[in-house]
Amino acid sequence: MGQAAVLSGGKIYYIGGIYLQGGIDLTASDFFYLGGPEKTWVDLKGQGVKIPLLASHTANIGGVNQDLIFIIGGLQLIPNDVLVYQFDTKTNAISTPVIQGITPSRRSGVNSVSFGGKIYLFSGRTTDNSDTLVNSFDILNTLTLNWEVGSLVNAPLPRYKYTATLVNNVIYYIGGLQKNGLGQDYSPMSDIYQYDIVGDAWSLKIATTTGIMPGLRSDHSAVLIDGKICIFGGTFKTVNMLYAMPPVVSIAMLDTSTLIWSIPPLKDPNVPKLAFHSATLIDKIMLLAFGNNTDVPGGIFNNKFYLFDLGDPNFPWYTLTAQELVTLANSNTPNTPNAPNASIPPFNIPTTPSTKSTASDTKQQQPSSNNMLVIGLSTGLGVIGLGTVVAFLFLYRRMKKNQTGGGEIDYSGGPGTSGVILQIPSSVDKNNPTYQPINQSESMTPTTPHFVNSNLHQNYSPTPTLIQSQGYSPGQEFSTLPIPQQGRFSNYSPGSETLPYFPGSENPLPPPPPPKSSVQLYGGLCHCITAGWFSVQLYGRLHITPGNLRQH
Incomplete structure (x- = not known):
């Protein structure tokens, strides 16, 4: 119990925790995963991935490619000075990163959230003899390996053993034990503290219920599904109680849009009474692992796994052993041989990481920008070409008419100037209010959302600034059109663009005007560039014990 679970790259990693039944390795924490190609x-x-024995710590995903797991704080059997361990999911290498900034104190009972390459850790209890609830909000920037500090204005009282759930860039803090004078009490389930990551601001919202309000609790779990936070389990104890007991209602749902609590109509309400466990959401299946069975005085260790189908209104749930969980993960059919009458929904651990790096997302957005640039070039060519043909035909008809005595042609030359000069200015008519002149070099910087650090001098932007040269200098005799070379744009190939249609282009042009006439053309080019951004959370122990599968 007291392990951390992290979902990354198609694997559920279980890190640390204690298991007293059958002996315990006091030199190193358990470190294993379920999933991968072998399922x-x-x-x-x-295999040599060892860290000191830890419990009640937190772990979360980070790094530029979101393929690193950062293991932070927790209770230690043998104290040391290492606060953070870094695990590389690609190489299975464990290390102690050098992190700049003011290092926070070691704490336990912290539930973290990962967002935009940063891990957010609020409060917690010190692991020294003081057992103090810490009033701090620390942020680990896993991209730059720096400690940062978040705002504490309007923050909740210091607390631990709560849950933290990310919902649309806002962290919801629910339950746990909070500071009350010189002691502690339970945070009301109606008090929902929210932290806006982008605005670096706290607020308190009051939740209501149409039925029974979920009981006070700590050491529970939470997952987010379809805009609702599903909390499960936990413990409750007063000064008059000899042992901690499970809350009256084990499972409840908070609608984050209405802040209304509800109790799901379970097909089998006799759900396991767990605390200090972990909950991982796979599609719409909630996997509960390890922890303590609290329906027995003093509690006993749990070595079973429970699947809750949150996609079913009745929330059917199933009990499996470690081996049965493997069988289910490798099965193409939902039925298991040990329970022919039980129809378990598919349990498929995703084979790709649940979060993506900002760099890869930027690359995925690039083809759309290239397509828009090619379209802009084609459109510019069409407009210039069409204007040239119309002007040429108009000039030709006026000249033809003059030759037949039909009238005179106005020209821009002075007395004695021969011929006609028709000028199409390269700069846009400044008297026309619907157009704006195009500069020689135009910088186009798309407006993109960015993550605001608590440090006002540091901003993290997932999309780079785009600079595009116009490719035209006023005063040149003929307009210069920068045609993209083959290979410049990933989605461009010669001939792939749609050529503009010019009226009359299907027939030969009329004879040219007399030699005395001349035409000078000046043109311009406009282009368009679009850019997008895209941005990423994950969650995330094991002793195989044979057992039977039950449907509930």
Whole structure:
């Protein structure tokens, strides 16, 4: 119990925790995962991935490519000075990163959230003899390996053993034990504290219920599904109670749009009574692992796994052993051999990371920008060409008419100037209010959302600034059109663009005007560039014990 679970790259990593039944390795934490190409349990500690024994710590995803797991704080059997361990999911290498900034104190009972390459850690209890609830909000920037500090204005009282859930860039803090004078009490389930990551601002919202308000609790779990936070389990204890007891209602849903609590109509209400467990959401299946069974005085260790189908209104749930979970993950059919009458929904751990790096997302957006640039070039060519043909035909008809005595042609030359000069200015008519002159070099900087650090001098932007040269200098005799070379744009190939249609282009042009006439053309080019941005959370132990599968 007290392990951390992280979902990354098609694997659920279980890190740390304690298991007293059957002995315990006091030198290193358990470190294993479920999933991967083999879809089974893999012991990483046996492969040399070792960290000191930890419990009640937090772990979350980070790094530029979101493929690193940062293991932070927690209770230690053998104290040391290492606060953060870094695990590379690609190489299975464990290390202690050098992190700049003011290092926060070691705490336990912290639930973290990962967003935009940063891990947010609020409060927690110190692990020294003081057992103090810390009034701090620390942010680990995993991109730059720096400690930052978040705002505490309107923040909740210091607390621990709560849940933190990310909902649309806002962290929801629910339950747990909070500071009350010199002691502690439970945070009311109606008090929903929200932290706006972008605005670096706290607020308190009051939740209501149409039925029973979920009971006070700590050491529970939470997952987000379809805009609702599903909390499960936990413990409750007063000064008059000898043992901690499970809350009256084990499972409840908070609608984040209405802030109304509801109790799902369970098909089997006799759900397991768990605390200190982990909850991982796979599609719409909530996987509960390990922890403590709290329906027995003093509690006993849990070595079963529970699947809750949150996509079904009745929330059917199933009990499996470690081996049965592997069988289910490798099965193409929902039925298991141990329970022919039980129809378990598919349990498919995703084979791709649940979060993507900003860099890769930027690259994925680039083809659309290239397409828009090609379209802009084609459109510019069409407009210039069409204007040239119309002007040429108009000049030809006036000249033809003059030759037949039909009238005179106005010209811009002075007395004694021969011929006709028709000028199409390269700059846009400044007297026309619907157009704006195009500069020689135009900088186009798309407006993109950015993540605001608590440090006002640091901003993180997922989309780089785009600078595009116009490619035209006023005063040149003929307009210069920068045609893209083959290979410049990933989605461009010669001939792939749609050529503009010019009226009369299907027939030969009329004879040219007399030699004395001349035409000078000046043109311009406009282009358009669009840019987008895209941005990423994950969650995330094991002793295989044979058992039977039950449907509930």
